[in-house]
Amino acid sequence: MRNVRAMTSDCILCGKCLEVCPLINATQREELGPRAKAELYAMLSEDESLLVAEDAARLASLCLGCHRCKKVCSKGVDVPGLVAALRGAHPNFKSWLWKTWLTNAKSLWGKSATAAKLIPEEFRPDKFGPFLKMLAGLKGGPGLTPFLQPDSFPDTYRGEKMLLFAGCTANYVQGRWLMTALRLLDGLGVEVLPGDFQCCGGGLKGAGFAEEAGVMAKHNVDVWRKAGKPKVVTFCASCRSSLTGYDQFRDEAERGDWAESLVPLSSLLQDVVVSASNDAPESLGYHRPCHVDAMDSDYTFLKAALDDRLTVDTRKECCGFGGLMKLGAPELSTKVNTVCWDRLAGAEIVVTGCSACATQLAATAPENVSVGHWLELLQ
Template sequence: MKTIEKQNIQHEFKEKMDYDELLNCMRCGFCLPSCPTYIESGKDEAHSPRGRIAMMKAVVDGDLEPDEDVKRSLDLCLGCRACEPVCPSGVKYGHLLEQARDIIYQNKKQSIPEKTVRHLVFDQLFPHQKRMIGFTSLVGFYQRSGLQKLARNTGAMKILPANLQAMEKVLPAIPKKKEMKNRTRHIPAFAEKKKKVAFFAGCLMDTVFLSTNDSTTKLLQHAGCEIVVPDTQGCCGALHGHSGERNKAKKMAKKNIQAFEESEVDYIITNAGGCGAFLVDYGHLLNDDPYWAERAAAFSEKIKDISSILIELEFHKLDLQVDEQIVTYQDSCHLKNGQKTFMEPRQLLQSIKGVTYVEMQDASRCCGSAGIYNIVESEMSMQILDYKMEQTKKTKAKTIVTANPGCLLQMKLGIDREGLREEMEAVHIVDFLLRALEKN
């Protein structure tokens, strides 16, 4: 980094970092065994929550320059927040990480390729759902037209980096553009109405994983929910918030708050752990804005994961059945650590006839997906995934269930890397539950 960049970053660390939160860290080390990057880096203190907080504080105090080593340590963090539940002081590490990354990325000069990619992703694509539909429909055309088969058979895929080649293999079948555009905005309950809810459809979830969104609304109907799907909602902003683009994340948060305010619902339902955790944090994201703080807090209070409302409405007492099989569950980090939802998915799975549930060792340790981490930090991501697959194989499970699209793709990638496609599958929990409901 140039001297002027370091000076600007150091100044903003002093101005913007939550110093009281930095001081809350007692350096006790309880976070160390829960941190995947600390473990996989050979227990390098610089890649632990405690170490990263110490570096942030040292930058604020002027004892450490915010150089490339500091940036590298923060970039290598998954942001899984597994350190938060085990912290005796309750340090909000995720908030500190987002603050630090935002300061660095807003002040460090980026290369032209990096600047171009970030502009396309953060400004031109994710904030605009119509563009997301257009882009993903092109991927769908590639899959259906024979181009995918041609690219694979001719070796044309080899022009892509190895990590992108691997991800291309595990993408689900993309729906047609017409299906993505023609979305029902009001869905009645199948039986007696118990709750009126709004559904947060998301960006990737309502395009790449459209079938999973459809499964979600069907489950809610069976559970007795009237469903509203606001058409002005958009991307939750998590990718921006985690990648040093907090102001853009705030703009997207305000759009979503406005979209849902007039719904007059009991809950806002999510089916993606990463999105849900960021939506729950809107209250914190906008707490310094007098006009939005109260509205954001009210919005966040209504967020509920699909597994939580299904348990609340006793969906698990319906006749659910699948073929006899061993099932294990991979926690979504942000569902567990951000939304504090842990037991509900397990209760649902254990209620299904035919399921022999086997808990995976370290089920709540990050799988290495973490948004786009498996693309930008492929080496560390694959190290973490290899460990996860070791634990998965020990369960002898036929089905790995998870609750987040990134985790789902990562576990599919792990199955593919291990050559287990004929023996094992990864499924989103709502798709598995609908399968169990519709078997009879």
Template structure:
């Protein structure tokens, strides 16, 4: 990881925090500068200020993608968070490390709190928790009619991610049905969390342990392809660096496939209950050539509205806990770009949670897998 920021300012154009707040001190450049200061004597910086600044990042990695010096600002922020742990980080770590026991129960408990009793500050957070289990979800209107033979007989692992494994079983079932239709044998593999959110929150040891576990699962299965249907999980998996050697790292990265890529030549029938227009939210972690958008465009044609911008949803893990008002500023811009269609789909579990919790009245949000009946 390079720390050699040349202060060129290229990252200023893409940072959702800076775009939403106009506060230069939240920019990637300012964070890189902060790290440089701390590498020296730390100047006048107090511990609490460092911890506060380190918590103000969405971990979207947009800055890294445009940086000519390969400065990994979210990686540096994660290291700062690791060096300055606080209660919010502990909460985040506990929430992610015990997803199996906490998510379903937490979602049920949050759903029991009447809206009028939800403190205003935590309203969106509680709504997001309550919505984790997903309510009725989107009404399916796509039915696979003809599967290509190109993958028939192949063996693959499926990385479902924490949300589908613990609270959104219908995504997992839809993915399994698609893979079955393609004639792909899904190998057993007990993957854990991808670790990306843990890393972004500064829980570096826990993130490393998850990566180690997932790589071991992949090796035990004979290092096959791995289908993934969450953009953030995919980015997390692609970021693993603890393979045995460079050759294995290359093979690992090559084996990680978006599910939408695996199913892309399937023919679907569109039922009459399909909405006239659907909106699409580009997850930050999907990168430039978002494969889910390409797949959905091919299936839905003009029904899928061209996005009017690629705004971040404002989830960003710790930011929701550390500075909900800043997360809301980012989220507002996202809805300004999405407003129009009454159904919004995306391919990232964190974006679904965030957008479903903040959607305007009458707008439904879901993973694209929910469209498939």
């Protein structure tokens, strides 16, 4: 990464990062925006005595890690990366708690969700209340009632061998997503290879634990190598974004092979003929995850399958999950989430293609609105 001061001094004040920052959109406070964070980080990098531990922890919490600013910056400033570095340099109890939760997903997530449900809302601490509510809804209930039936599959991928990267949420608490994904791949005639993938590491990297995230990345790349470098199918936008950002490769050619191997499940389904049952809801909303790629094949697939039933979708609104920010600045997370729900008003059901977004939206959904991954719509 180039010198931080050089990056910020080269800023041409185009305002693109201000236009896309969900924090500014929700609060109208420009001091929470990307440029302010980059300038402050540059100043503190030159004189660490200006920053006490409490200030560092607070500053590090004020970023959703959505990477929208990075995507539009013509000067290549990676503000989420700067914030992650600050988090790594000044860890605190909340970052330790987040790390523990992520690195022990298999043993903790199901139990944590069950335990959180037992705590009445009035007894949840102010700072941890939103996080506990999210935990309580992690498992969800029975899920959405499926109403989309795949009628026919193309032969495009029949006989091809692929790996499936399901992600921690599907592996440990939302098994129905994994089962539906496997059924769809079977319908396509894909042979799913065995692969013991670990967490994508994105949540850890954003929280400042780059070393731990790197170990996971190296393991996952090794799994791909040993399988013969096949396609890696994903159905979580955030996982795919994290996988795309890996740098544990032997050379640039292998990096390119890895990037080309990452395939959203929905992109394989574009030619699948789907029909809706008679009891299908009339109004559905789609939440576009911050980390989805420009093509957003999830939306393309859903729009074709749902047609006029897809009545509303988010464009620039973030769900407010924010990773570590959910613990460090829950009041800001709530404001961002409120803007998102304002945009989705009127939908009976809201679906998304990101496990973190699905969890956050399910925990904050208005009464009589159901939330789930789009996989839950398919029989």
